[in-house]
Amino acid sequence: QVQLQESGPGLVKPSQTLSLTCTVSGGSISSGSYYWSWIRQPAGKGLEWIGRIYTSGSTNYNPSLKSRVTISVDTSKNQFSLKLSSVTAADTAVYYCASSFSSWGQGTLVTVSS
């Protein structure tokens, strides 16, 4: 199984864009029929799917976030990324990346605050 690691700023100001990267190791992001997802979890609350991308570039997004979300993939770096624009305090959460949901990163806390 592949391993995943999230990285990015832990603090983002309101109205700015949250940017995270997920680095895949132990396998190529281009191999197989995997898709690559982002999920988030506010403290003490449940899981929320943000979106996914195939290495072909095809994406699906959560309708409630679609207008603010962009997921992209960089096969040369074995990474995929998340951008969430116009953030508010409600976007404060632990953000996870996952491969077809079988392997998950450890998660990274992103706090939206001025």
Add this chain to the structure above:
Amino acid sequence: QSVLTQPPSASGTPGQRVTISCSGSSSNIGSNYVYWYQQLPGTAPKLLIYRNNQRPSGVPDRFSGSKSGTSASLAISGLRSEDEADYYCAAWDDSLSGSFYVFGTGTKVTVL
């Protein structure tokens, strides 16, 4: 925004069997596979069941999943203290604007 409903909590004594329900609709559970995740305190979720009733390698056969119509359930037999965790069901939902993944509301399992 969860469209899959689970009971907030479930409990049992060691060795007992605990069942968690997950209620959805025709656009998600009714027409797609169900997945179950276990989230131990302070850790990332772990895939427990995929395609309704399949276990990834390494998942004990004490965990089993089933689906009927627009509902699904997860059963934990021979409950152990290490099973104390949050459990989430999930499924793809086919909407007019495309497919999106929905998680259940989550169930906290307590071992008494």
